[in-house]
Amino acid sequence: MEKKIGNIRVIINPAAGRGESVLPVLNLSMKEAGIKWHASITHEAGEAIKFAKAAVKEGVDALAVFGGDGTLMEAISGLMGSGVPLVILPGGSANIMAKELGIPQDLKEACALMSQVPLTMKTIDVGQFSGHYFILGVSLGFGADLIEGADRETKNRIGFFAYFLSAAAALKKAKKAVYHLEIDGQKHEVQGLTCIVTNTGNLGFSNISYDKHIDVSDGLLDVVVVREANLSLLKLMAVTLLKRERPDNFELVEHWQGKDISVSSSPKQTIQYDGEVLKEMPLHIKIIPEAIRVLVPKEKA
Ligand SMILES: [Mg+2]
Numbered sequence: 001m002e003k004k005i006g007n008i009r010v011i012i013n014p015a016a017g018r019g020e021s022v023l024p025v026l027n028l029s030m031k032e033a034g035i036k037w038h039a040s041i042t043h044e045a046g047e048a049i050k051f052a053k054a055a056v057k058e059g060v061d062a063l064a065v066f067g068g069d070g071t072l073m074e075a076i077s078g079l080m081g082s083g084v085p086l087v088i089l090p091g092g093s094a095n096i097m098a099k100e101l102g103i104p105q106d107l108k109e110a111c112a113l114m115s116q117v118p119l120t121m122k123t124i125d126v127g128q129f130s131g132h133y134f135i136l137g138v139s140l141g142f143g144a145d146l147i148e149g150a151d152r153e154t155k156n157r158i159g160f161f162a163y164f165l166s167a168a169a170a171l172k173k174a175k176k177a178v179y180h181l182e183i184d185g186q187k188h189e190v191q192g193l194t195c196i197v198t199n200t201g202n203l204g205f206s207n208i209s210y211d212k213h214i215d216v217s218d219g220l221l222d223v224v225v226v227r228e229a230n231l232s233l234l235k236l237m238a239v240t241l242l243k244r245e246r247p248d249n250f251e252l253v254e255h256w257q258g259k260d261i262s263v264s265s266s267p268k269q270t271i272q273y274d275g276e277v278l279k280e281m282p283l284h285i286k287i288i289p290e291a292i293r294v295l296v297p298k299e300k301a
Pocket of ligand 1: 198199214215216218220221222
């Protein structure tokens with residue numbers, strides 16, 4: 001049984017949202033739930049981490065985040081080890097973590113979860129490498145080129161579809177690499193276009209997962225290498241997206257699970273984690289199981 005939320009800090013990314021008025025909705029929802037609230041507005045990258053750490057020091061009952069997965073990743077980085085529960089208020093273009101957890105995309109409905117009796121929490125895993133935390137995943141090559149290729153304005157306007165437009169462009173110039181992997185002590189060497197180390201299976205559309213077996217709470221990271229980008233791959237993507245089925249063609253894809261993963265590529269490729277692009281290799285990635293408690297709808301706990 002979770003105790004009622006008495007006071008909460010809300011981190012708001014003012015660049016997020018789809019044009020709705022955020023403050024009136026928050027004000028009304030908090031009043032209805034009987035919660036005292038304070039807001040912190042982010043102005044630049046990295047600020048949500050500081051706000052989350054400050055909220056922990058203040059001794060809040062919970063931390064809410066209105067923004068996309070990037071703001072969420074920062075807030076979670078600041079909450080690590082605190083035990084303070086998280087309330088996700090989806091405000092980004094894709095909101096992948098919210099979709100993964102079944103949190104409503106509508107702000108008012110997402111806020112209504114704070115009035116549930118009793119409150120239901122789900123504990124999720126967080127990934128870590130060289131001092132960075134991630135909640136979605138890390139990818140090398142094609143997947144990283146995708147994120148790098150989609151500009152913010154396009155992402156804001158048309159949401160996750162921007163990644164697919166960008167995908168078409170990236171696919172044309174995708175070059176193969178050899179991935180050197182070590183997964184829980186087992187070495188693998190595979191040629192492919194992209195290597196994805198993921199915490200979530202959600203592709204950014206409601207209820208559509210790359211693979212239902214990818215679980216955000218199972219204490220394991222999923223490692224996927226896409227070997228070929230050809231018509232069969234596009235068909236595989238289409239089947240996954242349209243029919244909402246698990247892809248069955250694994251000739252094109254290699255898939256492992258593990259807790260401790262080292263990866264490098266030759267030649268070096270672009271790396272992204274939760275939408276941030278960086279250049280550092282090799283990567284040593286670990287999972288931190290049951291790292292954060294998140295408020296979710298009753299049926300998703
Ligand atoms: Mg997992």
